[in-house]
Amino acid sequence: MTDDIATRLARLDACAISDALDQLGLPPSVTGLGSRAARRRISGSIITVKLAAGKPPEGTTPRHLCTTAIDRAEPGQVIVVEQRTGVECAGWGGILSNAARGRGVSGVIVEGLARDVDEAADIGFPVYARGATARTARGRIYETATGEPISVGDLTVATGDWVVADGSGAAFVPAARIEEVLAAAERIASREAGMTKAVLAGHPVSTVMGGDYEHLLETTE
Secondary structure: OOHHHHHHHHHHHHHHHHHHHHHHHOOOEEOOOOOEEEEOOEEEEEEEEEEEEOOOOOOOOOOOOOOHHHHHHOOOEEEEEEEOOOOOOOOOOOOHHHHHHHHHHOOOEEEEEEHHHHHHHHHHHOOOEEEOOOOOOOOEEEEEEEEEEEEEEEEEEEEOOEEEEOOEEEEEEHHHHHHHHHHHHHHHHHHHHHHHHHHOOOHHHHHOOOHHHHOOHOOOO
């Protein structure tokens, strides 16, 4: 079942998923998480990482941020990192990109900044983030949790949820709603593909995109 969901999700873009979320009364896509390296769409189930400002508490075993998520990741998953500490530094870097690529991770999404984005581009590993910086996380931030709920935009995102990210944004789908969101997105994508075909065949775009397009999200049929 999970493999089937992943395959269906990979056929859809963030716009179709966002439209489906809108249709079902769920929060739509998160804006501003742009592709910083290896510009291509990513999708899959999520593993979360939460970061905090400062240094790890005394007596804890040091472990570099995001490494637990990489070690746990299955091929095709997406790592999503919350770096909303207010500290200007990267929540993801080049060695992590190499390690994640080696594990078959689809890509990473950082709610915050990433670094070594040229290196990620060189190895073809997709990195989505709010922006890029050369500032290290060392001594500035640390990991507080892997696999716990995090905040991305106005959303709460959990491990096991699903995501599609591309040049238009990142659309997150709660695990419990993935089947109905996929079904709605597939219907929407099919109808829009038909409209595009009609336009390319020479039909006036004003006719093709008339009432049908404006009311596209009002029905689940």
